Amino acid sequence: MQSQCDLNAFSVIHRDDALLSVHKPAALLVHRSPIDRHETRFALQMARDCAGQRVHAVHRLDKATSGLLLFALDADSARHLSRQFEQRRVEKRYLALVRGWPLVQGCIDKPLRYKADALADARASKEHPPQQARTHFRCLATATLDQPLGRFPQQRYALLELRPETGRKHQIRRHLNHIGHPIIGDVNHGDRHHNHLFHNWRGYHRLYLAAVGLRVTHPHSQQPLDLRAPLQADFQSTLAALGVPVPLDAPPD
Template identity: 30%
Template structure:
């Protein structure tokens, strides 16, 4: 598997992470034996990298990594100080509101302590299909733009479940009937959550950097089926 490189300089590399690829080995994914993103990048570029932030294994999209371990903290400060803009796209069950703020706390899986979490959700497109999904005769979906201002584990997946618009393809927090329909009707088996862009001021060069990652091919299939005029 070749990883798409979106940006590179002397300090960092930004890539388009595929669905279903772990960034690195962890206790939570101890049963997964496939190559991690770090493994794949080291084979591809003959260089070790250090993650600056994280994406869930099933989430695709923009991911930044440092070339030197000592630079990780410098770039992480952008996330800690909320001076970096992160934009995600998701396909969810139901008709989402045009715009809303979700500010439900999210539980840390290690400490079991709830922490404040905030996500801005904007609906871009909606559709109703004549395809029955239990318990209804028709099914409804929305394409949403998600902008988290905090970075809790599984935050977006939990928040969309909280407002009754779970992400399609999410088998932990989602709706299994709609997940199954996407698999049988459209042959789409991945989580529909994509880190579309990052925008920040580079702490070394002081340049404004904006990086956008193309969507996986499943999204093009769905946009064509749903007649959503959105550039993949």
């Protein structure tokens, strides 16, 4: 089942003379895509409307992922910020609700096979070696749910903080599935039984992955800038229903 985009969850987080950061709701595309021809609203378009001028996308979030999205307001700032992402000088922080109880903390160091974009990479070579990929995680809270599934009367879940070093396609989702703790609501890399359980229990379906923090160097002042985004309301309400405290939007360490 497709998630329905809550356009009311779109909001401006920060704006200055060089950049604009917004909260992108789950199920909203960053920009127009031939793959989703039926979509009529896009974060790029909405950010442009908020800014009243052209904006430049400097990174992307998956359609299903909610949270902090950054745009530049001029071409020079866009190049400066894009270079930071390419050189891995941006600190990224995510929160995810996963199946099971992982270790308290750890690092997933597993190369990932290149995943070609169906359109952008249509003419590219199909032969790519696995790419280096590292994701640090920390368990913030655990919970049990008194809902039967299979042979278990209770289910275990955990809220994780994630800090990817690299930016491979669907890296966090693929890494968490690799260690046996897939993200709830992940259709492609998750557990469909737990996905259905949450849809039936909560009454809606979404990917429980959110970008909550970015630390960049401001393209004009050259000073560090911490940007933070709160969790979307539906994510917060699910955590509350599980008895998990909603984390404060603390900046990265």
